[in-house]
Amino acid sequence: MKKFVYSFGGGKAEGRGDMKEILGGKGAGLAEMSNLGVPVPAGFTISTEMCEVYYKNNKNYPPELDKAVREALGNGENIMGAKFGDPSNPLLVSVRSGARVSMPGMMDTVLNLGLNDQTVEGLIKKTNNERFGWDSYRRFVQMYGDVVLDMKPESKDEHDPFEVIIDEAKKSRGVKSDSELTAADFKDLTYKFKKLIKDKKGIEFPTDPWQQLWGAINAVFGSWMNQRAITYRKLNAIPEEWGTAVTVQAMVFGNMGNDCATGVAFTRDPSTGERAFYGEYLINAQGEDVVAGIRTPQQVTIVGSKKWASSNNIDEAARSKQYPSLEETMPKAYQELVSIYQKLEKHYKDMQDIEFTIQREKLWMLQTRSGKRTAAAAVRIAVEMVGEELIKKEEAIMRVKPTDLDQLLHPVFDPAAKKKVVAKGLPASPGAATGRVVFHADDAEAASARGEKVVLVRIETSPEDIGGMNVSQGILTSRGGMTSHAAVVARGMGKCCVAGCGELAIDYHKRIINVRGETIKENDWISLDGSTGDVILGQVPTVNPELSGNFGILMKWADEIRQIDIRTNGDTPKDATVARKFGAQGIGLCRTEHMFFEGERIKHMREMILAENTEDRVKALDKLLKHQTEDFYGIFKAMAGYPVTIRTIDPPLHEFVPNEDENQAIMAKEMNVSIDKVKAKVQSLHELNPMLGHRGCRLGITYPEITEMQARAIFEAACRLTKEGVEVYPEVMVPLVGTIEELKIEKATIYRVAEETIKKYGVTLKYLIGTMIEIPRAAIVADQIASEAQFFSFGTNDLTQMTFGYSRDDAGKFLPVYLEKKVLKCDPFQSIDQVGVGQLMEWAMDRGRKTRPELKVGICGEHGGEPESIAFCHRIGLDYVSCSPYRVPIARLAAAQAALKYREVREERLKKQAHKPVKAKPSEN
């Protein structure tokens, strides 16, 4: 007969830790600990395969099971030195579910099984504790009644029927808490519970422990198909056929008296990662008491206890009397615990979160699992474990969740500070900010000039606000999502941002915000937590986390392992400098249009827009040329030795002109033209769907003089630096290309200007001309486009917008519903839609490299900093990803993880593409 029952305990087990599929997570873990010789209460696991048989067999078991269970239980009895159902020395057991993956709280559990009117007396005698005995018994009846006998409330409005009886008992006894009830009370309750069951279900409560046991096993297998579990499986894509295992295990008690205790511990400090045993325990208590907060838990180690006392202003005398450590109270059990935790950590090669119970001075381990930890701890533990030769570098890389690094790169609020959260928006850009409220970008600039710290609060931001955003501590908007203008720009700046906080009623006119009955006025202090979306009244002190040495080591390892480059999106020398510090290997996207908003430039830009002929346009552009050249000079210099991808102008021209009457009047005055002319121009630039309008290379093709000016600025700057001995690799990127002809026309202009300028300076300069792939058609005809493009860069923001037909600005109206109804598994603007958008990317890659095997391909959309998307880019053969400066470390780690997981997938792909990468390639026009 097939083996369905696996025993464990007494230093050995029939199962192993890697048998989760048939023993479930819990059963496998207990087997593994048993095999390690760790003291685990004995028991056995009925495998998940039996679950399948049970359901296939119309909820019946094969006859052989009974024998196997009896044998296994007998084995447990021998180990524990007690007998199931023995009135003088009863063995009590727990019956628990355990699926391949954890489904917390979804299935059923029965504790204290084996008690009846006879065995309870044995328990009392054995423990010499009448109250404990009757309390255990009434708990069992209550739990069994609920789980096995289906004693549920009749309707949702009713209370649990057992709790109702308990409440009545407390009332009649005139006490408030369970702890005030006596042994007699619990005995009385037990009989009342049984009577209730009889009244409701018409059956006697089972007194035969074996009948109890099979009832509980049936109930646990049955709970695999309860509604909660079905829903949970659907939501988490867990196959129904996996089934659950059932583990029957001897009960141990930490609440039998003062020689008992229970506790939880971490093998290292989960907050800092320090290699120090850390835990809490309580004497004469049950497991849940430690975390329930009714009693103050004590520290496990002396060191920990002293530290705890000092930070709570408790002197050593009081500490050692009132709150002694386990090391002091039960030194023998403590020593055993230490050797066990060390064994477990060494075995699992990771920091463990363990649960233990000491029953009559005997230590029992109930659980061990990888412990949750902060990002800082994760990094430290991973790096130190390599030093301890517990794990390899590759394993260390896999141990840290890339996005968690974000916590290490921004200032955070002092965890000790009090905070009054007044609203919650989207955590759009991490960090912590405190400042006075301003409502307009120029107010922010003025205040900043006076040395004040401000938080810019807007309904939504626009490119005109860039200057103000840059000088603010943080940005708060009431409209827009994770990819709104405010969010994207803030992330690019590494600045804290809470976006789309719809609760805020912002009144620009009165200069106030109304929210949850509070009124926040201009100049009031507020604080933002960009990692949680919290909006907080008043000032909150912040701390600047240091990038520890371990962080640097982990990054170095990641760099050794990863196969793709990491660049940054950055528009200023400052961005470039920050990003280099974070390890960026070049700029993947330099948006030139942000440069047009600063100071004088917006005037020249508007002059250009108002120009009625090419001549006037060229005149205005000439003024911009000087500024752009300086901009590029600064960026190239800051990124010396690395490639810099500069995108020619992209947004529609209407973004550069004001919409409000007032500002139009100012513009008219500045430009020395009539307001009607300004209005007419603004009107003529208006578009119904600007996202699909006159922008990107469409501007360059209708006004070639713009492309010409930008090319001149790029190559003037590059040539000057080359003359000065600085290494420069410009990569000029044409946006929004959909046809080969567009790129041909734009490239011709750029190439001509480049060659003219290089000749003028008499220098040698390596440069590339390429294109964004952000229009679906460009991906489709990538084979054609690659005949002109020396590189591709996926603009996955726009590519996602057009492939889905979603406007990022407007999708807020239906995207939340789509995510809620699971129409979409995740927001495609956050993680690449691999099935749709990704398919286009794969086509573009394969077709592009068919035409041009050396084609360099990157990504510069928001997705370039998202780990799942980075893994996808790695697999399909991209040369690099580019992301905002503060995401660079995340991308480095994510790329290393991708390399560890998908090295072969990538290499096969590159072989298929016959890719011949060229790092910095001379122009081959």
Add this chain to the structure above:
Amino acid sequence: MKKFVYSFGGGKAEGRGDMKEILGGKGAGLAEMSNLGVPVPAGFTISTEMCEVYYKNNKNYPPELDKAVREALGNGENIMGAKFGDPSNPLLVSVRSGARVSMPGMMDTVLNLGLNDQTVEGLIKKTNNERFGWDSYRRFVQMYGDVVLDMKPESKDEHDPFEVIIDEAKKSRGVKSDSELTAADFKDLTYKFKKLIKDKKGIEFPTDPWQQLWGAINAVFGSWMNQRAITYRKLNAIPEEWGTAVTVQAMVFGNMGNDCATGVAFTRDPSTGERAFYGEYLINAQGEDVVAGIRTPQQVTIVGSKKWASSNNIDEAARSKQYPSLEETMPKAYQELVSIYQKLEKHYKDMQDIEFTIQREKLWMLQTRSGKRTAAAAVRIAVEMVGEELIKKEEAIMRVKPTDLDQLLHPVFDPAAKKKVVAKGLPASPGAATGRVVFHADDAEAASARGEKVVLVRIETSPEDIGGMNVSQGILTSRGGMTSHAAVVARGMGKCCVAGCGELAIDYHKRIINVRGETIKENDWISLDGSTGDVILGQVPTVNPELSGNFGILMKWADEIRQIDIRTNGDTPKDATVARKFGAQGIGLCRTEHMFFEGERIKHMREMILAENTEDRVKALDKLLKHQTEDFYGIFKAMAGYPVTIRTIDPPLHEFVPNEDENQAIMAKEMNVSIDKVKAKVQSLHELNPMLGHRGCRLGITYPEITEMQARAIFEAACRLTKEGVEVYPEVMVPLVGTIEELKIEKATIYRVAEETIKKYGVTLKYLIGTMIEIPRAAIVADQIASEAQFFSFGTNDLTQMTFGYSRDDAGKFLPVYLEKKVLKCDPFQSIDQVGVGQLMEWAMDRGRKTRPELKVGICGEHGGEPESIAFCHRIGLDYVSCSPYRVPIARLAAAQAALKYREVREERLKKQAHKPVKAKPSEN
């Protein structure tokens, strides 16, 4: 040696009509006529292959060419009975270019070659006409000087140097026209021309005819590479390697005296297609005189002459004296011409456009080619030629250009009427309209109710204007392109529309239009020509063309041949009725939203939009349900026996609420809510890019009650009709699907309502549930979507918008530049972009049918009525195309042509797709 020179003349030729590639169009035509025994002036053609040799050989000829040319010229001399360079009986020749395809006016020609001071005397003696002789000579010198000796004006501002001398001569002789100059004058001019050449070029004008001949041949070959020709080739995608041939042919003259004549004729009436010889001629004239309009040309036949005279009020006496027919003046030549035209028509099996010259009573044919004709003539000729057994039905089908049929389906302006064109817009929807100007849709409705004819003039139209558009004679807009709202809706209605007439300054406030200095006021009469885009002042009478019997016959043949169905886009029973008359086999797109604008309905719609919870929304929808059910009842009934595809609501809700303050106030009053509430709702519905916003199935998923109401209306109507014995095939189409989950959710609602309703009525009803493929992602994941969709319908308007990233509404800002700069070969909103959008369509088809081989696929975008797009749809395996009612006949013909051209391509594709078409298929949910 390879043959480079091909003789023709004297009833035979070395070349043939099918040798266009090496003889050019002209040379091949002359060879073909010679072979037919038609009298053609003798000559020879130097092949295009020599052109290649010439350029490859650094502009030198192989030595053998001279001999071959001399032999061929000798042959010509023998046939013509004259000798090249013989002073007593000189043969004169023309030297002309001739490429594989016509490149009119791009390359050079030299006439009268062979004249010098000696041969001119021979010509004079031979013709006994001194003036003719010297005029011919000076023309030769002038032409040769220009073409061969490069006597161009020095700059663009200067006149032709020869014309300057002629002007001086006329001035000094005190005359105004060339015809007043005498033989002596021409002789004098000849010498002056030669002197000018000597002065400017330092060479004597060549007197040796052979030197002249080689000079001219060089010049013609050379002109293949002139700038004009290069540009023309580039614009028309003619390969440079094709080269030109050179044809040298004996000159014949229609202007040697009154026994000479020249003329042009059509073998059938090019205007009506009647089988009647039709032509014009002039006695003693050159070819160009007939078309120049200086002298009134005479008719070739007596019948034609009498008809002409009567319509010009000329009596028979005057006619026969002043304007006799060729049949009367030169009966012998006329008879020969008749037998030749009959021979040519029979040979070419098409109506011919011929040119002839009669020199000294001897008839010479100079050219024959297929004649241009009106659409009506094309249909009549094609059908009648099948009757005459000249051609087969298949050839008749290929003879008519589908889009030309448009002329036959709409009223047109009386061609005889005077028209004052005051502006020109885009010919957005064909037809002719005359009416009084109104500026608002409700004014149009009011005037129409009073029985007045109006033309609705708007800056642009919106869905709110539908009612007014429907009652107007025509629609004129100053903004928007061929696919603007006005254009699309007007074409759908078969109503005349001129769109995007940017010249018009429309002032709604003053109710006037200013254009080209004219002011058109409200109530003034204007007329629109929707086929030319002309805007005309005042009233112009229109004629309603009849759909002749021949038209019906041609359509019947087309239906026999075509392989795909033709459906119509139609939203009303009237549309359905019109379309059935035009041969539609069902409705491919019924837009339900237009129905929401009529009368009471817009109120209920707005109630629904203002509703703040599902309950109120359902209440408002219940009121709409009644109306929608009636709408569908009418449409199903009008299309009885054919499938009707109904699209659930598609446009964003903001299209149903007013934007102007005034109308918002009205709405608030009607809805009995505050104007602030209306404003807030309008504001909340505002989107930055509505095209990519909350519309299509996104509405149905956020408000499932809308889908439910629409499904109920559809199936209530269908079941009622089924009970009444009417055959109904509803196909419910979900728009804007991008993910399988969207369709699943929408389909579940529709399916449930369908089954409920069918059960309620106790009927049997075949219906399908399918989706638009209009989002790029839907095409990419079509294999998934086909698992839910029973049919696909390509929404190529949106698919084009998103694949290109072009907003139709805004593309006017760059699309004209793109077409001009040839970034795009044609407007992708008019003809499917086969390389990009078409690629997505192919993927969707192939993947969709892989999942579901019986998948029905159609197209309902504007492209469904465009012949190139129809051919594409035919090739890739679509089951049907759907277009506006007035395009149905065009689509039927285009589909037949596609079947004739691409039958195998389609069948191979369908085999690859394993397609199993099912005409009307029961639900298989």
